[in-house]
Amino acid sequence: MQKRFRQLFTSVKEHSSVGYAKVATAGGFCDVDLIIVKATAPDDIPLPEKYINELMKIFSISPSSFRTFSLSFTRRFGKTHCWRVALKCLLLLHRLLRALPVNSPFRTELLWTRSNSLLSLYPCHFRDESSSNPEDYTVYIRSYAQLLDEALDCSAFDGRSYSTYYEEFPENISKKMEEVGRMIEVLPQLQRIIDRVMDCRPTGVAARSFIVQIAMKHIIRDSFICYTMFRKEIVLVLDNLFQMPYRSCITSFGIYKKAAMQASQLCEFYDWCKAMGFCGAYEYPFVDRIPQIQIQALEAFLNGMWQLTEEEEEDSSSSPLSRSSLLESPSTLTPTLTEDDGDRQITVRKDVIVTTRWEIFEENNDFPRKTKKEEEKEPLIEFEESENDSWEDLLEATVNLARVPQRNYFYDCEQEETTSEWKVQVYNPFSQGP
Numbered sequence: 001m002q003k004r005f006r007q008l009f010t011s012v013k014e015h016s017s018v019g020y021a022k023v024a025t026a027g028g029f030c031d032v033d034l035i036i037v038k039a040t041a042p043d044d045i046p047l048p049e050k051y052i053n054e055l056m057k058i059f060s061i062s063p064s065s066f067r068t069f070s071l072s073f074t075r076r077f078g079k080t081h082c083w084r085v086a087l088k089c090l091l092l093l094h095r096l097l098r099a100l101p102v103n104s105p106f107r108t109e110l111l112w113t114r115s116n117s118l119l120s121l122y123p124c125h126f127r128d129e130s131s132s133n134p135e136d137y138t139v140y141i142r143s144y145a146q147l148l149d150e151a152l153d154c155s156a157f158d159g160r161s162y163s164t165y166y167e168e169f170p171e172n173i174s175k176k177m178e179e180v181g182r183m184i185e186v187l188p189q190l191q192r193i194i195d196r197v198m199d200c201r202p203t204g205v206a207a208r209s210f211i212v213q214i215a216m217k218h219i220i221r222d223s224f225i226c227y228t229m230f231r232k233e234i235v236l237v238l239d240n241l242f243q244m245p246y247r248s249c250i251t252s253f254g255i256y257k258k259a260a261m262q263a264s265q266l267c268e269f270y271d272w273c274k275a276m277g278f279c280g281a282y283e284y285p286f287v288d289r290i291p292q293i294q295i296q297a298l299e300a301f302l303n304g305m306w307q308l309t310e311e312e313e314e315d316s317s318s319s320p321l322s323r324s325s326l327l328e329s330p331s332t333l334t335p336t337l338t339e340d341d342g343d344r345q346i347t348v349r350k351d352v353i354v355t356t357r358w359e360i361f362e363e364n365n366d367f368p369r370k371t372k373k374e375e376e377k378e379p380l381i382e383f384e385e386s387e388n389d390s391w392e393d394l395l396e397a398t399v400n401l402a403r404v405p406q407r408n409y410f411y412d413c414e415q416e417e418t419t420s421e422w423k424v425q426v427y428n429p430f431s432q433g434p
Contacts, residue, residue: 042082154186
């Protein structure tokens with residue numbers, strides 16, 4: 001009995017509001033609030049186009065009417081408990097979002113209303129009290145409201161220009177990467193909108209309602225635009241995958257991996273819509289199914305990039321000049337050099353000990369340290385002073401000095417290896433002496 005009384009009270013309340021609006025407009029009063037009430041009458045008649053045209057005309061004349069509409073819409077949608085009124089409110093908002101440009105104040109005013117907790121599309125607190133099966137309508141209205149809330153956040157979406165957007169893709173590498181970065185931000189928003197579209201699948205008695213079917217046609221046609229945009233942008237992102245930083249590659253791979261799972265769900269949803277007769281079969285886009293082997297190959301490639309990046313970081317961190325390597329692992333290096341010199345084989349071994357302790361060496365008076373100025377003024381090659389030296393003699397002397405080998409091997413007169421670092425004899429194979 002109480003449920004029946006609520007249904008009757010809700011019906012009388014909504015019809016009286018619409019009657020008052022019609023009487024007021026007949027008397028010459030016309031404002032945004034009255035237009036919204038008349039457009040959202042509690043009947044099964046589709047949303048009249050004339051009310052949308054009247055609102056568009058008011059918006060073009062008075063820019064301040066955007067805030068008036070947002071406040072009136074919030075009152076109408078927030079106070080109703082009739083699923084027909086709520087559905088027509090959402091349909092009206094959906095049609096205006098599609099009709100007005102993205103940069104218009106309409107979206108800005110709706111976002112302002114939502115940020116001030118006046119408009120609540122998600123979470124939606126609507127509960128139907130006007131039908132005998134309120135659960136089916138309540139779930140559908142809440143799903144539709146969440147879809148429109150997601151569309152408000154996707155400010156880059158403009159379905160009217162998607163066909164001509166890709167004709168002017170930048171050629172410059174910096175601008176191309178900037179555009180690809182924008183696509184990486186937009187693609188997850190489009191994926192969320194597609195998820196919300198699939199959530200709007202009506203069940204029970206709601207699927208047989210005439211105005212619900214009309215709303216589904218608008219929702220599905222917008223999903224066509226969203227998926228077409230997504231399919232074209234994901235191709236451009238994958239074409240530039242090898243030019244992006246590693247973090248952008250990981251983000252793109254996450255989007256691509258979700259697209260593979262979403263494609264199967266979208267195919268099933270479109271098959272159900274075709275069976276229900278929503279839109280023509282020729283309107284549905286072709287859904288690209290991504291094979292799992294392609295996902296695995298791309299994942300293996302990105303893992304290889306990560307391993308290569310880690311190896312490069314380890315090589316740079318293990319430099320001999322790094323302080324951490326000197327403190328943690330002082331080691332002994334023993335390089336061996338072998339060269340075949342005629343019948344002899346000379347081997348030189350040097351032990352280099354890496355340490356962090358400073359050593360102080362005593363100065364040798366036989367070799368006094370020179371000042372910086374003396375080192376700069378001193379020539380690299382010194383010759384005996386002679387007035388008769390010509391440039392040919394100087395050039396020949398320079399060549400003879402240059403023929404001394406760079407590696408000097410140390411041994412004593414008995415052809416034995418020596419380890420003395422102070423008694424050094426230079427072996428010159430081009431000298432005339434023994």
